[in-house]
Amino acid sequence: MADNVDEDSQYRIKEGDYVVLKRGDIFKAVQIQLKKKVIFEKQWFFLDKAVGQLYSSTFEIVSGGILQPLKPKDTESPTDAKEAGTDNRNIVDDGKSQKLTRDDIETLKEQGLKGQEIIQRLIESSSTFRDKTEYAQDKYIKKKKKKYENTVTILKPSCRILAMMYHGREPGKICHLRYDTLAQMLTLANIHAGSKVLVFETCAGLVLGSVMERMGGYGSVIQMYPGGGPVRAGVESFGFPEHFHDMLHEFPICHVNALLAGTLDTTAKDPSADSKKSDMSAEEEQNQPKAEPEEQSMETNTEADGTHDHEKDEREKLKEARAQGKKVKQEEKRKKLAAAAALLEGRNADGLVIASRFHPCPVLMGLLKFLSPSRPFVVYSQYKEALIECYTKLKDHGGTVNLRLTDTWLRHYQVLPNRTHPVLLMSGGGGYLLSGTTVAADRSKPAGSRRAEEPAAKRLKLTDTEG
Amino acid sequence: MNGVTVLTMSFVEYSDFVQDGDVAIVYLGHESMMPVKVQQGAQTQTRYGAIRHTTDLIGQRYGSKVTCSKGGWVYVLHPTPELWTVTLPHRTQILYTTDIATITMMLELKPGSVVCESGTGSGSLSHAILRTIAPTGHLHTAEFHQQRAEKVAEEFKEHRVDHLVTVRNQDVCKDGFGVTGVADAVFLDIPSPWDAVRHAKTAMKKQGGRVCSFSPCIEQVQKTCEALVAQGFEEVSSVEILLRVHDVRTVSLPLPDFGPDSLAQTQPDIAEKTPPIQASVTMKTTVPPREIPGHTGYLTFATKPRT
Numbered sequence: 120m121a122d123n124v125d126e127d128s129q130y131r132i133k134e135g136d137y138v139v140l141k142r143g144d145i146f147k148a149v150q151i152q153l154k155k156k157v158i159f160e161k162q163w164f165f166l167d168k169a170v171g172q173l174y175s176s177t178f179e180i181v182s183g184g185i186l187q188p189l190k191p192k193d194t195e196s197p198t199d200a201k202e203a204g205t206d207n208r209n210i211v212d213d214g215k216s217q218k219l220t221r222d223d224i225e226t227l228k229e230q231g232l233k234g235q236e237i238i239q240r241l242i243e244s245s246s247t248f249r250d251k252t253e254y255a256q257d258k259y260i261k262k263k264k265k266k267y268e269n270t271v272t273i274l275k276p277s278c279r280i281l282a283m284m285y286h287g288r289e290p291g292k293i294c295h296l297r298y299d300t301l302a303q304m305l306t307l308a309n310i311h312a313g314s315k316v317l318v319f320e321t322c323a324g325l326v327l328g329s330v331m332e333r334m335g336g337y338g339s340v341i342q343m344y345p346g347g348g349p350v351r352a353g354v355e356s357f358g359f360p361e362h363f364h365d366m367l368h369e370f371p372i373c374h375v376n377a378l379l380a381g382t383l384d385t386t387a388k389d390p391s392a393d394s395k396k397s398d399m400s401a402e403e404e405q406n407q408p409k410a411e412p413e414e415q416s417m418e419t420n421t422e423a424d425g426t427h428d429h430e431k432d433e434r435e436k437l438k439e440a441r442a443q444g445k446k447v448k449q450e451e452k453r454k455k456l457a458a459a460a461a462l463l464e465g466r467n468a469d470g471l472v473i474a475s476r477f478h479p480c481p482v483l484m485g486l487l488k489f490l491s492p493s494r495p496f497v498v499y500s501q502y503k504e505a506l507i508e509c510y511t512k513l514k515d516h517g518g519t520v521n522l523r524l525t526d527t528w529l530r531h532y533q534v535l536p537n538r539t540h541p542v543l544l545m546s547g548g549g550g551y552l553l554s555g556t557t558v559a560a561d562r563s564k565p566a567g568s569r570r571a572e573e574p575a576a577k578r579l580k581l582t583d584t585e586g
Numbered sequence: 587m588n589g590v591t592v593l594t595m596s597f598v599e600y601s602d603f604v605q606d607g608d609v610a611i612v613y614l615g616h617e618s619m620m621p622v623k624v625q626q627g628a629q630t631q632t633r634y635g636a637i638r639h640t641t642d643l644i645g646q647r648y649g650s651k652v653t654c655s656k657g658g659w660v661y662v663l664h665p666t667p668e669l670w671t672v673t674l675p676h677r678t679q680i681l682y683t684t685d686i687a688t689i690t691m692m693l694e695l696k697p698g699s700v701v702c703e704s705g706t707g708s709g710s711l712s713h714a715i716l717r718t719i720a721p722t723g724h725l726h727t728a729e730f731h732q733q734r735a736e737k738v739a740e741e742f743k744e745h746r747v748d749h750l751v752t753v754r755n756q757d758v759c760k761d762g763f764g765v766t767g768v769a770d771a772v773f774l775d776i777p778s779p780w781d782a783v784r785h786a787k788t789a790m791k792k793q794g795g796r797v798c799s800f801s802p803c804i805e806q807v808q809k810t811c812e813a814l815v816a817q818g819f820e821e822v823s824s825v826e827i828l829l830r831v832h833d834v835r836t837v838s839l840p841l842p843d844f845g846p847d848s849l850a851q852t853q854p855d856i857a858e859k860t861p862p863i864q865a866s867v868t869m870k871t872t873v874p875p876r877e878i879p880g881h882t883g884y885l886t887f888a889t890k891p892r893t
Contacts (some may be wrong), residue, residue: 492649
């Protein structure tokens with residue numbers, strides 16, 4: 120029990136870790152890299168000294184951008200002055216209450232004074248501070264702290280922190296999905312370990328990462344992606360252990376129709392990769408959605424430059440090696456596609472999560488076909504109108520129950536002795552959700568669109584999913 | 587192929603077919619559902635007639651349509667914590683999905699989390715926690731009301747999640763959670779959470795974790811925040827979350843008759859062709875329900891630092 124070092128090893132910051140920097144309510148996700156300058160809140164520093172420290176530690180940034188661990192008690196309020204006024208009847212705004220000038224403060228900063236010390240000086244040089252009410256003094260100190268205290272806390276990433284970070288920093292990148300809305304999605308879709316979940320998102324990978332966190336490496340996630348390749352920057356920030364990536368699959372949305380029609384099977388399932396023809400077609404297929412401009416331009420360069428014979432040989436070899444590498448990569452990609460297709464073909468997924476900048480209607484109608492009956496789905500859209508259309512379509516089409524179009528309001532409170540009230544500003548909107556549960560397609564209604572769905576439903580019944 | 591791997595339904599694992607002993611959710615219509623304990627030979631009465639478990643439920647695929655004795659039909663759904671929340675028998679006031687979702691994310695719950703909860707109440711939140719922390723986590727839940735504690739333990743067994751939970755019949759304010767230094771997260775839904783804050787701290791891992799307290803009144807929040815700060819908790823933050831449901835409707839807005847315009851006056855046939863009676867615009871929109879829950883409770887979150 121005395122050996123605390125081992126016990127803490129998983130709580131220590133390591134080189135290469137993905138972490139989140141925090142000051143006040145501001146977050147930033149970075150990777151711990153030695154000798155790499157990081158800019159956060161108008162300050163630059165190096166994270167080298169954080170390595171080996173415990174997560175959730177707070178550091179002071181000292182000259183040269185070096186981090187110095189702070190003792191928890193150091194962050195306490197610097198003032199002991201108990202003298203305070205009762206109201207502001209005698210406080211006049213003449214702009215002269217602060218005796219320190221801008222230049223004075225700059226000089227103090229250059230002298231390497233700590234943030235706390237600067238705040239103490241500001242308080243001492245303020246002629247009105249003592250007349251302010253206790254509450255106004257508190258507020259004054261808090262404001263100055265925000266400005267002058269140069270501390271940073273290093274946190275272990277989590278869905279909570281990253282969702283708050285993205286919403287605060289880059290809401291446009293995540294379609295303005297607010298963190299409480301994301302929370303609703305994960306719950307409404309019953310995301311949990313061991314299930315098979317489809318995710319279609321253009322939220323930088325935040326939604327995908329959140330789904331993966333909730334599944335803890337158990338089960339499978341199939342990311343349906345638009346365009347050339349899946350976007351996963353946000354997933355990286357979670358810093359998942361290696362084995363989490365084993366459960367992650369990807370499938371291009373442009374192949375969904377082919378998969379549903381059964382025409383994708385030959386490409387995806389053919390095990391004889393040596394056959395040149397199938398290889399070519401696979402290559403074509405891969406290249407169509409994902410143009411690889413770097414590699415292509417490199418190749419043209421090689422050909423144009425190859426004037427000398429031996430040089431040409433060298434280049435030829437290099438080219439061949441590169442082509443071989445490309446082939447291996449493509450083969451890997453093809454295998455991945457086949458694996459994802461195999462997972463989808465059973466049409467027995469356990470959940471569907473959609474959050475994208477695309478019109479949700481076709482996405483939902485297309486991907487719902489891959490779900491087992493009695494499974495939840497949830498669609499996010501920044502706009503309610505798009506979801507009204509989804510709702511109407513689903514009602515016409517059948518095959519779902521428990522449809523709900525909702526949004527949530529999130530209100531923060533300031534809770535302080537005698538100063539408790541809702542926070543003045545609240546988020547205007549965090550987007551809308553349409554959620555529901557799939558059921559076996561209805562065969563009694565004669566609606567034309569439903570007839571077309573019948574074979575799929577029958578097939579579903581016949582396919583044994585777990586056997 | 588069928589029956590090679592018979593996965594049994596539980597609240598933490600999907601299965602495809604209804605089996606004897608399952609708890610199934612019968613969907614009767616919009617916002618109308620009921621839980622059914624599936625038993626050989628049993629019958630359940632609904633407003634559409636009786637459902638005979640042996641023939642109508644057992645062996646059916648979850649999500650299928652089931653025809654009742656009077657010719658009406660229902661759907662049989664696989665249970666989830668969310669469906670359970672809207673169908674469970676109330677023994678107390680319960681937490682609903684909107685708050686549960688926020689609590690789950692803000693407490694950073696995930697597979698493997700060890701969680702303490704009090705009171706257990708009707709088990710609405712407990713089921714959601716169990717779903718999220720399975721298969722490797724554990725829930726320690728304390729309920730001071732003996733009958734309620736026994737009843738909820740019985741339900742956990744029926745729902746096949748009892749291996750993930752320990753129910754203790756004790757007063758958390760006096761006796762704590764019954765565990766020390768193990769929890770990643772603590773949730774309090776009791777009348778005087780400030781009395782349990784120190785026990786929450788004791789129950790939590792020394793490396794730290796997250797805590798949440800749910801209270802309907804602001805005075806409770808005030809006292810809880812004071813207790814949290816006094817016990818050294820950080821990042822204390824209180825929020826309220828409100829669900830808004832939008833009912834999708836087709837509405838028709840009539841257009842007023844401005845009378846014949848000057849063009850119509852000079853060309854009488856046009857005026858005749860456009861009778862003003864049907865002039866209206868039809869559109870899809872949403873309407874808010876006439877009444878919505880305006881307040882459930884304040885959620886206060888905090889972080890326990892390393893000690």
